[in-house]
Amino acid sequence: MDRLTDQAYEPAGDHILNPDLPDYGEDLEQVRDAAVLIGIVDRGTEASILLTQRTAHLRSHAGQIAFPGGKIDEDDDGPVGAALREAHEEVGLESDLVEILGDLGDYYTGSGYRVVPVIATVKPPLILSPNPAEVDEVFEVPLSFLMNPENHQKKSGEFRGKTRYYYAMPFEQRYIWGVTAGILRVLYNRVYA
Template sequence: MSEFTAENFRSRVLDRLDGQSYEPAGDHLLNPEIEDYGEDLDKVRDAAVLIGIVDRGADASILLTQRTAHLRSHAGQIAFPGGKIDAEDDGPIGAALREAHEEVGLESDLVEILGDLGHYYTGSGYRVVPVLATVKPPLILSPNPAEVDEVFEVPLSFLMNPENHQKKSGEFRGKTRYYYAMPFEQRYIWGVTAGILRVLYNRVYA
């Protein structure tokens, strides 16, 4: 079996993450001297994203979106389908499935939930739960133009190769902060999305 099939991913997740307990991950791991992360924030907003592994045979892919430029949070960036957890949602899984349907038209009956990566804290004040799942094609998606400019896939083999994980720095709120970037063809995957992908690599493929 190829290392990067959807079935191999499923087996790895169920084997490595079942019953495991991890410290919260987040942007702060690259920026330990900066204190505005995590539980000490006055207002932490809970969110969930769907890491959807699309079954593409020998080389599965990860479903990603290009966010529209006018959004208040992470405008114009590449992201997983997802958003804030509403009171009506059935926890992070319910939120991730709802947001994936609202943003890109992904039907929940094509999705097999495998687990999650725990909490990931962002410098913008979110406590994100990345929900892990496999997705069965064929996919007939319809991006919501109010939130998503484009939906696309990137090979799992590329994103889980540490040689493609670049450590970058930039100024944010007057301080130098470090982040991961994973440029792929004309796409620039960076920030929270790349950070979550790095956690996925560390816990499932490293």
């Protein structure tokens, strides 16, 4: 799979804003591979990004805003296959509406995942059916909002006894933060900055 650009990138991740914390990508004994789909919906004059609100009963990241995605299974055709499968399972997105553009490289999370953000265009009209076991809601946020650095807030909180920094991109009643906002910031840095 092609990177979005020909430039080679250092792995990105939660550790970039937190140099006093270990580099999650190198210090973890076992990293789990995952992929997410950054679905850019072509709305003519305004493109948007497809996001989900996770259900409140999930064991991890309950109620948070996320890209469709998850663990890469052995049967998947790499990160692209996993991202497409998960998008279909979570929101009912049909792969024939998706055109893969490339990926952003590896993004390491503090929870032990090496995530490959797969970028694609998605053709409307979209008839989506969120899986109620995983997703409360599917929605779109304008790409212009997410790629405006004035909307990228650097926040902090307590994590394992130390101050931890992360990005947040509040939009209307939505609070986009953590890994999702971090990946969006990588998209901004690598494509738009």
